[in-house]
Amino acid sequence: MTVRVMIVEDEPYIVESLEFLLSRDGFRVTSQSDGDQAMRDILNDPPDVLVLDAMLPGRSGFDILREVRNTPAVQSLPILMLTAKGQQSAAEDAKKSGVSLFMTKPFSNAELVDAVRRLAS
Amino acid sequence: MNPPGHPLKDRAATGPVSKEAKVPGVKGHRDPSKLRDAALILPIAGILLLMPPILSLFETDDPDAGGPPVAIYVFGVWALLICCSFWLSRRLYRDSDDR
Amino acid sequence: MISANLIVFISLFYVALLFGVAWYGDRQAKQGGGAWLRSPITYTLSLSVYCTGWTFYGAVGSAVRNGLEFATIYLGPTLVFIGWWWFIRKVVRIGRNHRITSIADMLSSRFGKSNTVAVVATIAAVIAATPYIALQLQSVTLSFEAIVGGSERLDTTVAFWAATGMAAFTILFGTRSLDENERHYGVVAAIAAEAVIKLIALIAVGLFAIYGISGGLQDVVDNAARALPSLQEISPPRWVTLLFLAGAAIICLPRQFHVTVVENSSERHVATASWLFPCYLFLTSIFVLPIAIAGTSTMPAGSNPDLFVLTLPLSNDNDALAIFAFIGGFSSATSMVIVSTIALSTMVSNHIVAPLSMWFLSQQGTGRSGDVLRVLLNTRRISIGLILTLGFVYFRFTGGSDALASIGLIAFCGVAQFLPSLVAGVTWQGATRSGALAGLIGGFLVWCYTLLLPSFEGTLIMSADAVAHGPFGIEMLKPQGLFGAQDIDPLVHATVWSIGLNTVLLILVSLATRQSILERLQSALFVNAFRSEPAYAMGLVQRSAASEDLFILAQRILGAGTAKTMFDSAAREQGKLTGLPDATPNFISRLEQELAGSVGAASAHAMVNQTSGGGTISLDALMEIADEAARLMATTKALELKSQEAERTAAQLRAANQRLRLLDSQKDEFLSQVSHELRTPMASIRSFAEILESTPELDDASRGRFAGIIQSESVRLTRLLNDILDLKFLEDDAQRIPSHAIDAERSVDKALEVTEGTLADSPARIVQGRRCGQAQVYANSDRLAQVFINLLSNAIQHNASDTPVITVETRKDTNTYFVEISDNGSGVSATDRDRIFEKMVRGEKSRGVGLGLPISRQIVRSFGGDIELIDRDGPGATFRVTLPLHTPDEAP
Known part of the structure; x- marks a missing residue:
């Protein structure tokens, strides 16, 4: 059974690198660049792990995070949040909203794949 | 004059008078501004009571009426005004004394 | 029949008694004793000088003729006195503060110590008082004739001797000295004694009428309506007019002003008088009724009701009571005459003779020790004689044919002319001297014309025909029916016209004229008498x-x-x-x-x-x-202004604070944005670099692509850093961009060329609208092109439309060059509108470099122009660049 990972990110190059890394590691990867569309996809067909960018057009990463945590069907979905904003406050906000793991861009490939792997198990 | 420092007795003495006086707002004489207001209202009340619209109510043309009502009314109001003025001036007098 | 000698003897005895009382009072006052002279009772009794011979005899006549109307003459003063707190108290206070000696002095002092006002008021007072004094002589004469069964010969003799006696008394006790504040203790003592006697006399006759003639109180009440049908109804216009005139007279009559204000020694006396004087008036009036009722029921038809007070006891053979009644009437008349002449002579000597004598003395040189005191005292004595002579002459002329009451009312209406100026003087600071003069003179002339002259019935100035049909037959000017008024009571008519004109003139002229400085001072002191x-x-x-x-x-x-x-x-x-x-x-x-x-x-x-x-x-x-009220108001206003100022400052501080907070948060946002903008390409670069490093088996195509991404993201990073430095540089010293006179249109062309070059595989398209072709501006062509490129690429990047269309238009007017770049995108949201030119702020949903617009604006501003987002119908956003056109002679 392959683990399905959904990437929600609007920077195409980052999506490209993440897809490359995660599929190389055996995950089934889908991606979405728009927040609203991503939320609909999550509810229709929940992935096993969600990799979420904090800043998105449409709904922001934080909005999605809160909505997932407030929806019983997908409440326990493991979420890895990525952000390009360097402040400490963003990390704290994310933790308060119930994020599983939090990473700052630029990230180390190894750490990222490791994190997804941990969330998947 | 009521001796000061006898509030109960004072109230008992002035209560009925203030009712008779038909001066609105005068309850106790301890508030000088109310007294002054009453002193201002009294002549106005007198003018209204002694002017035609009210006065004309008491006119009659019955020759056997005996005591003419309008005369009795005029002198009655007159006496009442004198009583009110007596009551008021005594207290205003004492007021200015205090000052 | 009582013999004339007896009456003369009793009168003389009574007069001697009065002299005694006056002499005693004067002596007591001089020795510092006589507390009773300064008691509120004496003060109140002296006020009863209001009740003259007219009251004593005429009130009964008035009650018989006009019913209840006689009561208004006493009700008016009652209302004024129970309202003492309103008016009399203030006038008394002013009188004491300013050492007022008469009503003319009061008006003169208020209106800038004007002698003109004083002279006018004095003349008016003398003219109005003359018939009134004549009335007293007449009442003495009539009563004397009635009691001794008079003959024609006695007529003027009695009046003459009465006048002489009163003059002697007044001169003796009224002009002993120029008293401080014109107080005459001896006279007041005599007046108070007379007040008691006349009241007791009237009550005695009243009681005799009830119990001696009618069958007791019940009988009087039962008979009232039948005996005096007029008692049952009132005439509203006359009732109101008389109430008003009597109320005015109690303070405006010179003698009333004298006893109420000038002779007043304490404000507390007014408090007592506020009920005691109405009480006196009440007693006086109520005993008039039984006399009138008994008189009409028992006296033969055709007898003069004005003399019922005397003739009732006489016809019932009660001589002692008749003599007492005669003394009562005599008291009323003498007290009135004495106080009137004192008041009037004070006015005449102070306001007419004193200025003249001053002028004479100054002509003779001030070094001479001319004794003004003696001159004034003598003029006062002479004026007393003159005033009484005037009254006597009037009495001779009119022949005493009028009913007593109508003469009194003429005087009332005359002195009421003082009322508007007096009331305005103590309540309205804006009343001016000219206003008071205009009102006084106007009202007084109307009074003369409509009331005084017609009262002579054609014997003085106006013929009887002129009175009946108007002068020269002009009906419109008929004295008792001005402007065609018909069937109106002459007194009501005269009062309405004279008081109306008086008041209107006072107000209008006051509004149209200015006060002198002394007037302003006095008006403030008068109106704020209780504060200043x-x-x-x-x-x-x-x-x-x-x-x-x-x-x-x-x-x-x-x-x-x-x-x-x-x-x-x-x-x-x-x-x-x-x-x-x-x-x-x-x-x-x-x-x-x-x-x-x-x-x-x-x-x-x-x-x-x-x-x-x-x-x-x-x-x-x-x-x-002077004007404490105004000062208070000014202070309050100043405080208000200050607090407004403080509020404004606070608001400014709040705004500044808010702005600082905003800037602070913008700085945070800026840093966060910069961080984001830098980290995003860095993330790609690091990630792909690690992939390249850790994946040796990667195929060439991927390797090439990843290296390409690394390269392009590195370029993006560099550009970003340049932008940040650019912005910093521009903000630090915008003027340093090297500028020349250039053609801005060429910069637009260049920008279009560059931008179109990047559109090769994009659906976006640029449409050129109207162009102005050539526009000379003073700028840097590369920087200007950079601005246009920036605006164009922004329009393309942030365009959500499937087929982005960007329109470029340029135009110019006499001074300015305009470039408008619009797109068909979703436009700029209202919240972003104000912020998009801030550093590093992007639209909520847009992506890309956030520094483009602030940099562009900074550049254009350094050339003296601006960039703004303008409102336009339809979708999309329109940015307008404005630049001042350059004219060669304008030095850079």
């Missing part, structure tokens, strides 16, 4: 004089003794043991007030000014002190 201290205001008039001159002046007016006492006490107050006090402005003003108590405000002012060479009042000082 006159002693404080005294020093306001800046005058200087030699103390010696002032002393001479004071000696002349006050007499040597009084003057010395006053100067000595002033010197002691100034700390001097010997010699005269310094003539400070304060002392001069105090002296003026002392003199005013003897000769009136206007004369005293003129006299002191003659010695001190006029005075000035500093307007600042006046504003500061």
Whole structure:
């Protein structure tokens, strides 16, 4: 059974690198660049792990995070949040909203794949 | 004059008078501004009571009426005004004394 | 029949008694005793000088003729006195503060110590009082005739001797000295005694009418309506008019003003009089009714109702009561005449003779020690004689044919002309001297024309025909029906016209004229009588004089003794043991007030000014002190302004604070944005670099692609860093961009060329609208092109439309060059509108470099132009670049 990972990110190059890394590691990867569309996809067909960018057009990463945590069907979905904003406050906000793991861009490939792997198990 | 420092007795003495006086707002004489207001209202009340619209109510043309009502009314109001003025001036007098 | 000799004897005895009382009162006052002379009871009794022979005899006549109407003459004063707190109290206070000597003095003092006002008021008062004094002579004559069964011969003799006797009494006791504040204790004592006698006499006759003639009180009440049908109804216009006139008379009649204000020694007496005087009037009026009822029921038809008070006891053979009644009437008449002549002679000597004698004395040189005091006392004596003579002459002329009441009412209406000026004077600061004069003269002339002249029934000035049909037959000018008024009571008619015109003139002229500075000071002191201290205001008039001159002046007016006492006490107050006090402005003003108590405000002012060479009042000082209310208002306003200012400052601070917070948060946002903008390409670069490094088996195509991504993201990073530096550089020193006169249109062309080059595989398209072709501006062509490129690429990047269309238009007017770049995207949201030009702020949903717009704006501003987002119909956003056109002669 392959683990399905959904990437929600609007920077195409980052999506490209993440897809490359995660599929190389055996995950089934889908991606979405728009927040609203991503939320609909999550509810229709929940992935096993969600990799979420904090800043998105449409709904922001934080909005999605809160909505997932407030929806019983997908409440326990493991979420890895990525952000390009360097402040400490963003990390704290994310933790308060119930994020599983939090990473700052630029990230180390190894750490990222490791994190997804941990969330998947 | 009521001796000061006898509030109960004072109230008992002035209560009925203030009712008779038909001066609105005068309850106790301890508030000088109310007294002054009453002193201002009294002549106005007198003018209204002694002017035609009210006065004309008491006119009659019955020759056997005996005591003419309008005369009795005029002198009655007159006496009442004198009583009110007596009551008021005594207290205003004492007021200015205090000052 | 009572013999004439007996009556004469009793009268003489009574007069001697009065002399005794007056003499005793004067002596007591001089010795500092006689507390009863300064008691509220004496004060109230002296007020009853209001009840004259007209009351004593005429009230019964009036009740018989017009029913209840007679009561209005006493109800009016009742209402004024129970409302003492409103008006009388203030007038009394002013009278004492300013040492007022008469009603004419009061008006003159209020309207800038104007002698003109005083003269007009004096003349009016004398004219109005003359018929009234004649009325008293008539009542004495009539009563004398009635009691002795008179003959024609007695007619003028009685009046003549009565007038002579009254003149003697008045001269003896009314002009003993120029008293401080014109107080005459002896006269007041006599008046008070007469007040008691006339009241008891009237009550005695009343009781006799009830119990001696009618069958007791019940019988009188039962008979009232039948005996006096007129008692049952009232005539509203006359009722209201009489109430008004009587209310006005109680303060405006010279003699009433004299006893109420001038002779007043304490404000508390007014408080007592506020109920005791109405009580006196009540008793007087209520006993009039039984006399009238008994008279009409028992006396033969055709008997004069004015004399019922006498003829009732006479016809019932009660001679003793008749004599008592005669004495009562005699008392009423004499007291009125005595006080009237004192009041009038004071006015005449202070306001007419004093200014004249001053003028004479100044013609003879001030060095001469002319005794003004004696001159004034003598003129006062002469005026008393003159006034009584005038009354006697009037009595001879009119022949005493009028009913008593109508003569009295003529006088009432005449003196009521003082009322508008008096009321306005103490309540309205804006009332001016000209207004008062216009009102007084206008009202007084109308009164003469509509009431006084017609009362002569054609014997004086106007013929009977003119009175009946108007002068020269002009009906419109008929004295008792002006402008075609018909069937209107002459008294109501005259009152409405004269008082109406008086008031209107007073108000209109006051509004149209300005007050002199002295008037302003006086008006403030009068209107704010309870708040301003006159002693404080005294020093306001800046005058200087030699103390010696002032002393001479004071000696002349006050007499040597009084003057010395006053100067000595002033010197002691100034700390001097010997010699005269310094003539400070304060002392001069105090002296003026002392003199005013003897000769009136206007004369005293003129006299002191003659010695001190006029005075000035500093307007600042006046504003500061006189008008406390205005000052309070000014303070409040200033406070209000200050608090408004403080509020404004606070608001500014709040705004600044908010702005700082905003800037602070913008700085945070800026840093966060910069961080984001830098980290995003960095993330790609690092990630792909790690992939390349850790994946040796990667195929060439991927390897090439990943390396390409790394390269392009590196370029993006570099550009970003350049932008940040650019912005910093521009903000630090915008003027340093090297500029020349260039054609801005060429920069637009260049920008279009560059941008179109990047659109090769994009659906976006650029449409050129109208172009102006050529526009000379002073700028840097590369930087300008950078701005346009930036705006164009923004329009393309942030365009959500599937087929982005960007329109470029340029135009110019005389001074300015415009470039408008619009797109068909979603536009800029309202919240972003204000912020998009801030550093690093992007639209909520847009992506890309956030520094483009701020940089562009900074560049354009350094060329003297601007970029703004303008409102336009339809979708999309329109940015407009404006630049000033460059003309060659304009130095860069």
